[in-house]
Amino acid sequence: MSISGxxxxxxxxxxxxxxxxxxxxxxxxxxxxSKKRSSAVGMGxxxxxxxxxxxxxxxxxxxxxxxxxxxxxMQTIVFILVIAALVQMVELIxxxxxxxxxxxxGIYLPLIxxxxxxxxxxxxxxxxxxxxxxxxxxxxxxxxxxxxxxxxFSMLREKIDTAPVPKAFKGTPIAxxxxxILAMIFSRFGGLI
Amino acid sequence: xxxxLPALVLxxxxxxxxxxxxxxxxxxxxxxxxxxxxxxxxxxKYNCGACGYAGCHDMAIGLLNKKAMxxxxxxIKQEAKEALMAHLDELFxxxxxxxxx
Numbered sequence: 001m002s003i004s005g006x007x008x009x010x011x012x013x014x015x016x017x018x019x020x021x022x023x024x025x026x027x028x029x030x031x032x033x034s035k036k037r038s039s040a041v042g043m044g045x046x047x048x049x050x051x052x053x054x055x056x057x058x059x060x061x062x063x064x065x066x067x068x069x070x071x072x073x074m075q076t077i078v079f080i081l082v083i084a085a086l087v088q089m090v091e092l093i094x095x096x097x098x099x100x101x102x103x104x105x106g107i108y109l110p111l112i113x114x115x116x117x118x119x120x121x122x123x124x125x126x127x128x129x130x131x132x133x134x135x136x137x138x139x140x141x142x143x144x145x146x147x148x149x150x151x152x153f154s155m156l157r158e159k160i161d162t163a164p165v166p167k168a169f170k171g172t173p174i175a176x177x178x179x180x181i182l183a184m185i186f187s188r189f190g191g192l193i
Numbered sequence: 194x195x196x197x198l199p200a201l202v203l204x205x206x207x208x209x210x211x212x213x214x215x216x217x218x219x220x221x222x223x224x225x226x227x228x229x230x231x232x233x234x235x236x237x238k239y240n241c242g243a244c245g246y247a248g249c250h251d252m253a254i255g256l257l258n259k260k261a262m263x264x265x266x267x268x269i270k271q272e273a274k275e276a277l278m279a280h281l282d283e284l285f286x287x288x289x290x291x292x293x294x
Contacts, residue, residue, distance in 0.1 A: 071199050085211070
């Protein structure tokens with residue numbers, strides 16, 4: 001694939017087919033950790049690291065181990081194993097390097113394991129038969145889209161906290177409505193490419 | 194053979210990943226209050242979350258900071274519970290005398 005093809009893939013992955021607003025993957029941390037901007041950005045960066053690493057490892061495992069041995073049917077269980085181990089490592093590293101972020105993310109950090117965006121990217125890499133360059137671009141820009149949207153969303157939620165929201169909509173309902181409006185805005189990017 | 198090979202491959206991948214986690218946990222080991230460790234060792238270690246904490250480790254921190262009650266732990270056995278309560282009493286008593294001095 002040419003450079004322009006890669007750029008359009010990057011743009012598609014990050015904005016047009018945004019992982020949260022268009023594919024509805026990774027909603028749990030999106031709603032759970034978006035109350036404060038600092039922890040939202042931390043979550044986004046952790047997700048970028050996990051998805052990129054797990055994308056590279058799962059793609060290589062599939063290409064060089066599972067596929068030659070005709071064990072493609074094992075992909076789901078192998079990918080889950082890799083992702084769980086990676087998240088465990090990220091958790092240990094974060095605990096050492098950034099205790100404040102570790103505390104802010106709390107239970108949502110181990111829950112990256114069950115963040116379906118991670119497994120989703122690993123499986124889409126295989127399903128769409130990406131080569132190495134495409135896989136790197138896709139596994140980098142999907143979580144960057146996640147980081148972008150969760151950052152925007154956390155800023156909106158910080159504003160909503162000070163706004164006079166009707167009692168019935170306080171908390172999660174208004175967050176879901178905001179997310180829906182954000183998704184509608186992002187869906188308009190669909191005509192760009 | 195058709196069944197054995199996938200099992201072996203999966204086992205090998207799991208082994209390598211386990212080894213890596215072990216290395217990372219050694220290299221990025223965080224020194225923690227040894228009191229947390231002793232309290233955690235006395236909890237059931239089910240990490241069931243019934244106490245409202247994310248796991249037994251968090252519960253141990255809560256107990257040490259007097260934010261949690263031993264009663265919050267649902268699966269703990271009666272003897273273990275009494276031992277843990279005695280241990281905590283001792284800890285807090287020791288703390289008091291050391292601050293008084």
